[in-house]
Amino acid sequence: MTTFPTAKVMMANVTQLRITGTLIWKVNENSLSNYPSLKWLYLNKNKIQKIEDGAFARLYNLQVLYLSNNKIQRIGNGVFSSLQKLMTLYMYSNKIERIADGAFADLGQLKLLYLDDNKIETIGEQAFTGLNKLRWLRLDENLLSTLDSPKIFEGLTNLRTLKLELY
Template identity: 65%
Template sequence: MTTFPTAKVMMANVTQLRITGTLIWKVNENSLSNYPSLKWLYLYGNKIERIADGAFADLRQLVTLYLHDNKIETIGEQAFTGLNKLERLYLYSNSLATLNSKIFEGLSELEILHLHRNKIEKIEDGAFFNLSNVDELRLDENLLSTLDSPKIFEGLSNLRVLFLPVL
């Protein structure tokens, strides 16, 4: 499989979708618009390299998103726009190198963010801004050489569990 199933009639009431082990390599804008009731989306173990702006815009009920064990290098600044109920985001074991300042913008309900086992070298100031509900953040097993910016963790006011790489 290289694209997402699109049978509109069948998909409108689906709350859980698991697509793993496929050749899907990108998530385009509106790729998943036929699944408006999704609460849990499992897209791990595929070949995904890119996530476009608006890729999840129609998934307003989504609470958990599994994107781990792919090859994700690029995530659009507005890829997660509209995910106002998202609580858990698993992006570990990918190829992310930079976390830009707007990547997680609007994810105000997020509680768990796993970014370990990537190639992250840089985290821009503001990347975690307004993620006040995050209580668990994993950044271990990345390529970060410094975390000396005073604003790098700004916004993580409820953080309880933090895994950092050896610097």
């Protein structure tokens, strides 16, 4: 499989979608527009390299998103902006090199964020701004040697577990 299923009639009420182990390499703006009721989305173990801005625009009910074990290199600033109910985001085992400022903006309900086993070398000072409900953050198994600013974790007032390794 190299594209997303698109039968509009059957997809409107789907609350859980699992697409794993495929050759899908890109999530574009219209890939998931026929799944407005999704609460759980599994896109792990694919070949995804790129997620276009607006790819998740109509997934207003999404609570859990698995993007682990792909080939994602960057997280655009607008990628997750409509996922205001998202509570868990799995992005471990990708090729992410940098977390930009505002990468997770508008994810105010996020409680668990897995970014371990990537290639992260730098984290923007405001990368985690607005994540005041975040309780669990994994940044281990990356290429971080230093944190450029002490303000990176400022505002994470509910954070209980931080897994971080500096090399």
